[in-house]
Amino acid sequence: MNYFYLLLAFLIGVATAVQGGVNSQLRLSLGNPILAAIFSFGVGFFILLIAFAVFNQNEVPSLQTIRQISWWKFIGGLFGAFYVLTVIFVVRDIGQGALVCLAVAGQLIAAVVIDHYGLLGFAVNHLTLPRLLGVVLLIIGAVLIVKY
Numbered sequence: 001m002n003y004f005y006l007l008l009a010f011l012i013g014v015a016t017a018v019q020g021g022v023n024s025q026l027r028l029s030l031g032n033p034i035l036a037a038i039f040s041f042g043v044g045f046f047i048l049l050i051a052f053a054v055f056n057q058n059e060v061p062s063l064q065t066i067r068q069i070s071w072w073k074f075i076g077g078l079f080g081a082f083y084v085l086t087v088i089f090v091v092r093d094i095g096q097g098a099l100v101c102l103a104v105a106g107q108l109i110a111a112v113v114i115d116h117y118g119l120l121g122f123a124v125n126h127l128t129l130p131r132l133l134g135v136v137l138l139i140i141g142a143v144l145i146v147k148y
Helices: 003-030 033-055 063-067 076-094 096-117 129-147
Strands: none
Touching: 003 033, 003 076, 003 096, 033 076, 076 096, 096 129
């Protein structure tokens, strides 16, 4: 197992927790949650353009190729926008710990279902008793964090 990838996965969690607080503060400064989300995505888009210019080694697909891609494969940004905007709206009311805990619980439940059925092109990885126990323990942890 590549420990560097495990570290990156962990850092995604750290970044997600920090992102909620930063975007919430941007909302307060701008006085507009949607505008805060636009600025957040704008900065992210700019960073991605730089990363593309510096690191991309692949050929850019033709417009013909892009037109042949199923529409639903382009909605990842919709989920990202839903996440960022929802975080901006709710984090001050429910707290960072509850937000992250519930988001991770939702991610894990969705991931286990996707794995079990092999949805979205993933290999089938059936729900086993130990995996189910892990999900249950995470849900119990989420309830404890949100409630207490």
